[in-house]
């Protein structure tokens with residue numbers, strides 16, 4: 104299987120009224136590839152992955168996702184979003200819906216799948232994230248780790264081609280981080296294309312095909328993990344790794 | 351310790367002042383104005399015994415109160431629908447829609463209610479009612495067999511066009527305030543909720559309908575409840591466009607009996623009691639929920 108590019112980012116720039124959050128970003132992600140993005144806080148990691156499903160609008164350059172270039176065209180934006188799942192730091196589950204409803208609303212409303220089928224699918228993915236018994240609870244009744252796994256299942260129910268993760272374990276108590284990472288490692292094993300912003304370097308070593316290091320809105324270094332962790336080229340990247348691997 | 355025991359000397363002083371003031375007012379009315387109190391005539395205007403039907407029926411004050419309740423409830427429901435639409439328009443993606451909603455709102459907030467009501471009445475509801483032939487339709491109903499069903503909802507069907515004007519005018523007026531409450535409710539929903547909805551490819555409409563509004567509506571129940579009480583009180587101004595509400599009926603009563611103070615005090619008690627009961631009810635509902 105020859106992998107084809109599924110995300111193409113070309114000369115991408117992003118301004119927040121005057122402040123340049125992304126500068127000339129170039130990155131191509133291949134179908135099935137796992138890319139882990141790291142870098143200091145405020146370096147533009149969230150902005151970059153939010154540009155991929157246009158939760159942020161880029162100011163210059165091009166973003167092509169699954170063959171569709173993102174422009175003002177709302178039809179195209181929705182077409183891309185259907186194929187791109189996103190997991191947020193704060194989970195963002197719908198608090199007024201049960202777990203099952205959280206998982207079925209997308210397939211039913213966006214993919215127009217009948218209710219029974221959507222529920223069957225929801226239960227399948229709940230089992231996949233190891234919480235099949237929580238279907239009828241409300242998000243507030245679950246632990247943080249369980250909520251984040253529901254959020255992952257909610258994205259998976261759309262059967263996306265790409266999954267984006269924006270610091271999925273940063274809001275979790277330490278004892279719950281692994282249950283979420285385990286699910287993500289399993290997901291990586293299914294061949295899903297994944298772009299993950301995280302500082303969990305153990306996870307990165309296990310899963311990443313490529314590491315991306317960002318600083319001040321720029322991609323400073325892109326390298327396979329064995330090179331990245333042992334012999335980073337840039338001084339700034341080395342300093343960053345020393346700092347987070349210290350603990 | 352009983353409650354009276356907790357009263358401070360200052361409380362007693364204030365109480366004494368109030369009693370003195372009430373006494374003075376009484377003295378002015380009774381003595382100086384030479385006013386003859388005739389409280390005994392009031393009850394018959396609340397309820398009267400109908401010889402033909404052989405039972406007690408509502409007389410003008412109670413009829414007025416019933417109409418006030420009808421107008422308030424129906425205008426409240428309509429205002430909720432219009433206000434939700436307006437609130438959504440305030441956060442719409444389309445700039446023209448947002449500006450239109452904003453203009454409507456600013457006009458209503460910056461022009462006196464009475465003026466707004468006259469404008470709505472003459473330019474909108476009068477024209478609409480004439481255009482749709484509501485008048486003759488209502489007269490038909492009043493003569494028909496099922497009149498009693500309609501009358502339990504809308505009161506005297508011969509007054510239906512006027513009642514509808516009152517409801518329309520009041521609902522249009524209140525929709526601005528409901529709209530602002532709904533907008534605030536929508537904007538109080540965390541950004542992450544909307545992003546989560548968008549990230550699965552939902553349309554703006556679905557995002558509002560399934561994610562934002564259900565959460566926003568729960569939050570806006572308490573302010574909407576107090577707005578409804580305000581609506582009951584504000585409904586008095588529809589008497590200016592000859593809707594037979596409690597205020598209109600009281601004006602009638604006063605001009606026929608000259609019992610100015612008795613009639614207006616009774617009406618104040620009716621309005622006050624109604625609104626107080628509503629606020630008790632809403633408070634209880636809210637406590638039951640929480």
Ligand SMILES: Nc1ncnc2c1ncn2[C@@H]1O[C@H](COP(=O)(O)OP(=O)(O)O)[C@@H](O)[C@H]1O
Nearest residue numbers: 119122124142143144145146147148149150151
């Ligand atoms: N909505 C916004 N408005 C203005 N500035 C923003 C906004 N979002 C992010 N920024 C700025 O852009 C920079 C990059 O932010 P972000 O992408 O969130 O960084 P990271 O995820 O790497 O911590 C930061 O300096 C941040 O302050």
Ligand SMILES: [Mg+2]
Nearest residue numbers: 148149150270
């Ligand atoms: Mg971030």
